[in-house]
Amino acid sequence: MASAGPDNDREVITLPNGARVVFDSMPNLRTSAVGVYLAAGARHESDERNGLAHFLEHMAFKSAAGRNAREIAEAVEARGGVMNASTGYELTNYFVRCLSPDAPEMLDIALALAFGPDHPMDEIEREKGVVRQEIGEAADQPDDLVFELAQVASYPGHPLGRPILGTEQTLDTIRREDLFGFGASNYSPQRTVVSVAGAFDRNAILGVVNKWLASHTGIAAPPSAAPLIAAAQLRTEQRKLEQSHIVLARRTVSATSPDRFAARIFAEIFGGGMASRLFQDVREARGLAYTIDAACDQHSDCGRISVYAGSDPKDAAEVVKITSDIWADIAAKGPTDAELARAKAIAAAQFAMSAEAPASRSGSAAYELLTFDRLVSVEEVLAHIGNVTIDDVRRVAADTLANPAIASAVGPKAGLAAAEAFVSA
Numbered sequence: 001m002a003s004a005g006p007d008n009d010r011e012v013i014t015l016p017n018g019a020r021v022v023f024d025s026m027p028n029l030r031t032s033a034v035g036v037y038l039a040a041g042a043r044h045e046s047d048e049r050n051g052l053a054h055f056l057e058h059m060a061f062k063s064a065a066g067r068n069a070r071e072i073a074e075a076v077e078a079r080g081g082v083m084n085a086s087t088g089y090e091l092t093n094y095f096v097r098c099l100s101p102d103a104p105e106m107l108d109i110a111l112a113l114a115f116g117p118d119h120p121m122d123e124i125e126r127e128k129g130v131v132r133q134e135i136g137e138a139a140d141q142p143d144d145l146v147f148e149l150a151q152v153a154s155y156p157g158h159p160l161g162r163p164i165l166g167t168e169q170t171l172d173t174i175r176r177e178d179l180f181g182f183g184a185s186n187y188s189p190q191r192t193v194v195s196v197a198g199a200f201d202r203n204a205i206l207g208v209v210n211k212w213l214a215s216h217t218g219i220a221a222p223p224s225a226a227p228l229i230a231a232a233q234l235r236t237e238q239r240k241l242e243q244s245h246i247v248l249a250r251r252t253v254s255a256t257s258p259d260r261f262a263a264r265i266f267a268e269i270f271g272g273g274m275a276s277r278l279f280q281d282v283r284e285a286r287g288l289a290y291t292i293d294a295a296c297d298q299h300s301d302c303g304r305i306s307v308y309a310g311s312d313p314k315d316a317a318e319v320v321k322i323t324s325d326i327w328a329d330i331a332a333k334g335p336t337d338a339e340l341a342r343a344k345a346i347a348a349a350q351f352a353m354s355a356e357a358p359a360s361r362s363g364s365a366a367y368e369l370l371t372f373d374r375l376v377s378v379e380e381v382l383a384h385i386g387n388v389t390i391d392d393v394r395r396v397a398a399d400t401l402a403n404p405a406i407a408s409a410v411g412p413k414a415g416l417a418a419a420e421a422f423v424s425a
Contacts, residue, residue: 010365010375013206019189019213021206022365022375024197026358032103032198033358034205035095036114037366040186043089043159043224043299049178051166053186054087055131056179060094061085062123065112069123072109081106085113089160090299091370097359103196104204111194111212114187119179128171135165142245142410143310149235149408150247154304158227188220189213195366198358226301232404234423236416244316244415248323248422249306249406252396255298255371261347261384262392266400267296267305268343269335269393270326275342277326278307288315288322300371305400313411316418324422331401334394347385352378 011023045052062069076083081098083106094113096106138144148163155161194209229251253259271278271294282292289311297304311319335343354360355378368376409419 012369012375015189015209015213017189017213017216019192019194019209019216020369021209022193022195022362022369023200023202023205024195024358024361024365025200025202026198026361029199029358030100031097031358032100032106032196032200033095033097033362034103034107034110034196034200035093035194035362035366036107036110037091037093037193037195037363037370038114038187039090039191039370040092040182040220041088041090042162042164044186044221045159045162045182047159047162048170049174049182050162050170051131051164052174052178052182053092054164054166055127055171055174056117056182057085057087057092057094058127058131059119059123059179060113060117062127063118063120064109065116066118067109067112072113075109076106079106083109087164089164091367093363093366095359095362100199101201103198103200104208107194107196107205108208108211111208114192115183115212115216117179117183119176121176124174124176124179128174131165131171132168135163135168135171138163138165142239142241142243143308145237146245146247146308146408146410149237149410150249150306150406153233153235153406153408154249154251155227155302156230156233159224160227160299160302184218185221188218189216191220191370192216193366193369195362197361197365229403232423233406234420235408236419237410238413238416239411241411242312243310244313244409244411244418246309246311246316246320246415246419247306247408248309248320248419249304250400251403251406252296252303252305252400253298254301254303256300257303259392259396260298260303262388262396263298263303263305264296265340265343265347265385265388266330266393266396267294268346269339270294270305270330270397271307272343273346277330277339278323281326282309282319282322286318286322288312288319292319304406311415313414316409316415317421320418320422324425327397327401331394331397334390334397337390340388340390340393344385344388348382351381351385
């Protein structure tokens with residue numbers, strides 16, 4: 001068992017099998033955040049079993065280590081804990097926030113969910129019904145559906161271009177052995193980080209970790225290759241709605257690129273808040289949309305800048321044109337000094353605030369180890385943000401414009417036509 005030196009009072013222990021534990025002590029608190037984080041998600045599924053990673057996470061709560069669903073919930077809530085889990089394209093986590101004395105027991109439950117699920121046969125079909133409702137709910141919400149379509153358009157033919165929830169058709173094919181198989185192939189020690197932040201008994205936590213992970217074996221299946229940048233892509237669905245829902249996007253740098261902070265700063269300046277260019281021009285100055293914003297989504301080997309707008313169908317074409325014009329202007333001239341300063345202040349404040357919350361600290365430490373194979377200090381992140389220049393932002397914006405346009409739209413024909421115009425321009 002190897003122990004790395006503290007990083008801002010954080011300690012990393014690596015078990016002989018490669019699993020890692022992060023201790024982030026905040027002794028003045030009365031609470032703790034404990035989580036099991038795995039570098040496994042929807043991009044590690046096969047096409048035929050799309051939705052398997054998410055369904056496995058659901059099924060873990062049905063029965064684990066001999067506790068049924070009710071007993072799992074009662075064991076956490078009887079102590080006032082809050083339990084949750086999530087599945088992304090590259091990460092899955094099982095998480096509990098609790099009072100400090102309960103941290104070892106709550107971590108035991110989280111580890112049981114990850115490494116001791118029973119997957120009872122009688123629960124599988126019942127839970128498929130729950131996920132079908134989740135899929136249906138997402139399809140009923142146009143502002144959710146338009147992003148699902150944008151994901152397909154951004155990464156066509158790649159696992160990142162499939163819905164995390166899967167489809168009703170792929171859900172129907174999932175069998176009990178698939179659940180165990182995905183865990184065996186992807187929940188490997190090398191992809192596992194246990195992260196604990198707050199006030200806790202270190203030795204008790206380590207005892208629980210060793211109970212579950214010391215003898216855990218397995219080599220992770222290789223991840224999917226990075227997605228290629230395809231030609232311009234458009235995905236639309238015509239619906240009778242009051243609004244047009246549109247996503248306009250282009251590929252950008254990954255979460256590990258030296259330009260990752262510049263890309264995030266660009267998105268903030270472009271449409272990140274009420275002072276952003278999109279919000280001020282499209283909503284405040286012209287009243288063309290209630291909601292318009294930009295985002296930077298980054299995976300380990302690719303990324304995307306996207307703009308979402310919900311507008312009256314008759315205004316959709318103008319919204320798309322203004323968006324394209326602002327994008328081109330930032331790419332040509334860069335932001336102003338004031339815009340850059342504001343965006344950097346927002347990014348720094350948001351990161352600093354999250355670094356003061358145990359739940360965020362627990363998740364951040366795990367993300368850092370699974371993404372960069374090391375811990376990243378708050379000071380390092382703030383320095384990266386502070387070093388972003390006007391030219392960095394301009395260059396990143398220009399680089400995105402060199403990539404093919406991507407668009408999705410849900411709603412009346414006028415909005416679909418506006419999205420098509422963005423792609424064909």
